[in-house]
Amino acid sequence: MKLKLFISFFILTATVSLAQEFASKGDQYFYSYAYEDAIREYHKQMAEGKLMSNHQLLNLADSYFKTRQYDKAAKLYVDINKNDTIMSNHRFNKMLQSLAKTSEKERVKAFLRSKGDKLANELIENAEFNYQLLESPAEAAAGFFIFTVNANSEHADFSPSFYKDKVLFSSSRKSKAKKVYGPSGESYLDIYVADRDKSDNLNNVSLFKGIPNSPFHKSTPYYVANAGSIYYVLSNSDGKNLVFDDKGKNALAIGMAYDNGYFRFLLKDLSTSFYYPFYDEKSERLYFSANFEDSYGGTDIYYVVTNNGQVMSQPINLGPRINTPGNEIAPYVYDNSLYFSSDVFYGLGGMDVYRSNILSDDTFSIPVNLGAGINTKYDEFGFIIEESEHGGLAGYFSSNRPGGKGGDDIYGFKVGEKPGPRTLVFRGKVVKPQYDVPIADVDVSLVDAEGKVLTQSVTDKNGDYHMEIPYTDRVSLKIAKKAYASFEETYNPKSLAEIQKAPLLVRLEAIEDVLREREGKTVLDINDFYFASGRSEITPEIGLALDEVVKIVTMFPEIRLSIETHTDSRGGRYSNKRISEKRSEAIKKYLLEHGVADSNITKVVGYGEEKILNNCTDGVYCLDFLHRQNLRTLFVVENYEELTQ
Structure with a gap:
């Protein structure tokens, strides 16, 4: 996963200064991302009869997870979950991922129910909804035509971005201008440009020179054509030297470079790394991934409001409808939908690509997995899409699936229509007619043409409800509460399209x-x-x-x-x-x-x-x-x- 590739590079530079804080040699390997070495040392520690703390046991479980030994990881996570309360939601997600990867989906669902009161309601809804979608046979035919591009190398190539009639991307391929770390065997990340031919293949790769030179990280670019600017990630440095915080950590910042050569930092914190910038011109928001204290798990997606390239707000978390106990990265907005990748447990593999519709009240619909047409049991991320000159839609993404040239490769795709299963969102508020006072605990249900209940909910203390179902062309909305009037409306395809545009205000008279x-x-x-x-x-x-x-x-x-x-x-x-x-x-x-x-x-x-x-x-x-x-x-x-x- 490219999140790991990012952080492994700059952590290695600080390993020596932090070594004295490690409790064992296994810890030192673990925090240097040498997971196989960490497993060996932790086993050696246990064989010598030395006590393993719960934190070290979790490190061992994480090491199993990172080396794809999911059966061992699952057993250890489950044992720790039984006996200790230190397991975070992020590691709880890894436990469920490990169980899912060992074909224990029902056990995953049981664990999810057992901890339902401690997890966000949105997470439970997201899981149930995506389980339903992914278990549908229709999901096997997602309509993607996928191909490998010529621009790939034996090294990591990822994070494609449209750039005029070309494509920018990140790579760890060796360069004379970049140092190579012995422990990783990879160069500092850099940005490359490739020609895009008529069939959307990528050729003629060269080092991109449209941003200031640096011997350290430059990666994950996003080009804004109207402004002539590029947002990208780079190492915190002062010229030829990395800059560290007081704990010896070097983090990643987001900078912006203009076509005229002007550069400035936009998001910079010596102790926090920022990843995968995306600028939405319509809302003037700069989206990115980071791991702040308010994270719902690992790395979450945030945005800041901007004005003429200036950051005008604190980072705003997209909330539990998007962010989970897992990692969410690589945001991309197209046609009023947010595409991103997540390794949440209910997906198909590691990182999967999801799509969430941006609703009129600035909230998000349930993120839906794009399905087996593009996602695999490996990592898929860095998804971008646009209208194709040849009809339909085209784009690119990265994956470490087998059959590529390197660890991560760029893949192109073509698809006839907006990808992902269609859904219907029903959201609104129930109030009393007098002064629109909210009514809590109102029963809200969606019923199909045969009278079968598709889903149910109740309004919260603010009178709000939110439900989502797979698309159907006829559905009835029923709203009722004891001692109140009831509401019922049946929708056809035309009225369904209308009700998706804005929340529905329903006024219920009390008897x-x-x-x-x-x-x-x-x-x-x-x-x-x-x-x-x-x-x-x-x-x-x-x-x-x-x-x-x-x-x-x-x-x-x-x-x-x-x-x-x-x-x-x-x-x-x-x-x-x-x-x-x-x-x-x-x-x-x-x-x-x-x-x-x-x-x-x-x-x-x-x-x-x-x-x-x-x-x-x-x-x-x-x-x-x-x-x-x-x-x-x-x-x-x-x-x-x-x-x-």
């Missing part, structure tokens, strides 16, 4: 907000309405009030109502009873004709003047407004407790 207490009963809270004297016809004004009842029943389809109509005491007792019954029946008929189910209406009653609210009974003189108080219709909720408990 408490449409009810009130009246006459000792729980009733619908609607405006009072009045029939003409002696009449039972539904006028337009009454229809408006009854439409509110229809709306409430539609929101709460399980509600059961009784309709109670009352008159005042004017007129005969029998005729009042009869007209109120007719009015209740007319109301029921209107509701049924406007979509209310018969099951929603449990009882229809006309009380006439049986339940006068004031003293305006037979023979008592009252003003009209007092009589009017007795003219009323109540929609009584018969199953209130059932709806709210």
Whole structure:
């Protein structure tokens, strides 16, 4: 993996100054990346009866892992995980990787579930989603045509980058201008340029001279055509000498060189290395990889905001949707998608290439593995892509898969459409209509055309939800919570495309907000309405009030109502009873004709003047407004407790 190639070079320069801090010879080899030697020395230490600390045992497990002895690594990681709490999430990822590489996927899933409460929810979702995608037979046909380029050498060649009509890349091939370390046998990294022919092959390699010369590392370039500038990684140095921090460490910085020869450092810290710069002109963000204290595991992807080439913000971590307990490197943005590589445990091998869509609210969709069409059980990284002049898309990536010329080689590819499986993202917020107050713990589900639940979630304390599924051309979104209205919408291909563009705001009415207490009963809270004297016809004004009842029943389809109509005491007792019954029946008929189910209406009653609210009974003189108080219709909720408990 090229991350290791980077750091091994500059660590070797500091080994002597740090040697006194190592507890054993095995440690010294381990921190010098001489893993086979470290294994031999640790075994020798155990054979001599010398106690191995848990840290040394983890170093031994890491050494097994680095030398592809995954069965031994897995056993040691698992034993340490049982007996000690010092294992970091990064090493937990290595344990799961080791198990996955020894065909123990179900055991991996079991370990993942056992530690689910200590890992980011996004990591669990990412794992489950990618397991589902990669187990699908459709993933075998990813549509990639892959070829080896002529520019490769017997040394490490990696990190291709488009440069005008050519391609830049990094290499450890020997050069008169670069020193070679005996322990590694590799030269300091340098940047080379190759011609790109009509078939996208790379030929005529030469040392790139468009940036300031240095006897130390220069690598992973990214060229910005509009600005005439190149972002790249280089060693911290002051001319002909490396610069070290107070612990003897030499780190890697990110610099920028212009076509006119001007150069400046952009990201530089003597104790922190920066890798794989990528500049997104649209957002003016400089993406890169680094291992800061807020890392979710090993190396994470970050960005800084820039303005005319000046860094304007602190490094911002892309968060647990992208970064994992593993290593994430080589960011590249194309067509509103972020491509990057990760060695997270649920991939196909070491470093795999993933794609995550950049959403409108500046968040990311679940990263999807590009599949066996490009990824292998080895390392794939440094993925770049663009539109091809010959139709479709074309690009390059690096891999250490067998069959190449060197340790890492550059491969070209062609693909007919945007690579990676299509997915659907459903995200949004659920709130109350009044002041948009968030509603937590709302059930959200996606259902296919046959009624099968595809995935489920609940809203968080902010009322937010986020779900993602493999693409399907018809799906229903259902949102519900006890004592609240429900929401359901079915989407077809056209509406699915629309809902991907922005989060969906859903307002759910609480049943408490449409009810009130009246006459000792729980009733619908609607405006009072009045029939003409002696009449039972539904006028337009009454229809408006009854439409509110229809709306409430539609929101709460399980509600059961009784309709109670009352008159005042004017007129005969029998005729009042009869007209109120007719009015209740007319109301029921209107509701049924406007979509209310018969099951929603449990009882229809006309009380006439049986339940006068004031003293305006037979023979008592009252003003009209007092009589009017007795003219009323109540929609009584018969199953209130059932709806709210």
